[in-house]
Amino acid sequence: MREYQSLSHTKWNCKYHIVFIPKRRKKVIFGQLRKRLGELFHELAKQKGCEIVEGHLMSDHVHMCISIPPKYAISNVVGFIKGKSAISIARQFMGKTKHFTGENFWARGYFVSTVGLDEEVVRAYIREQEKEEERYEQLRLWK
Numbered sequence: 001m002r003e004y005q006s007l008s009h010t011k012w013n014c015k016y017h018i019v020f021i022p023k024r025r026k027k028v029i030f031g032q033l034r035k036r037l038g039e040l041f042h043e044l045a046k047q048k049g050c051e052i053v054e055g056h057l058m059s060d061h062v063h064m065c066i067s068i069p070p071k072y073a074i075s076n077v078v079g080f081i082k083g084k085s086a087i088s089i090a091r092q093f094m095g096k097t098k099h100f101t102g103e104n105f106w107a108r109g110y111f112v113s114t115v116g117l118d119e120e121v122v123r124a125y126i127r128e129q130e131k132e133e134e135r136y137e138q139l140r141l142w143k
Helices: 031-047 074-093 116-127 129-141
Strands: 005-007 010-012 015-020 051-057 062-067 111-114
Touching: 015 074, 015 116, 031 051, 031 062, 031 074, 051 116, 062 116, 116 129
Parallel strands: none
Antiparallel strands: 005 010, 015 062, 015 111, 051 062
């Protein structure tokens, strides 16, 4: 049975597969930053009444399956998560304390797809992303 959530006048189940990358797709998501980003994304999503159902951080991109209430635009939630996480990264890992104008960690765009009835397929894809990329890398070695 599907789990529907409620607002005062709405029953809803809105889940999205979102992918975004660091600036110039640099491989910078590892170690302490990777550990902190996972926690931070969950905290930021909760502030907007959202829930990250599944997520995986690769060295050069982020996958998440996120449940977003219909009262928020997807672009607003993704912008909020990317913006606030960039500020947190600058403070904790780059030694910045103020004046973040012009400093960007994430690239401008993102990919989004509605999950719909294929939620389990999307969640499995996100879970297996790293294994699939390793397999692809191994295949490229033989070319």
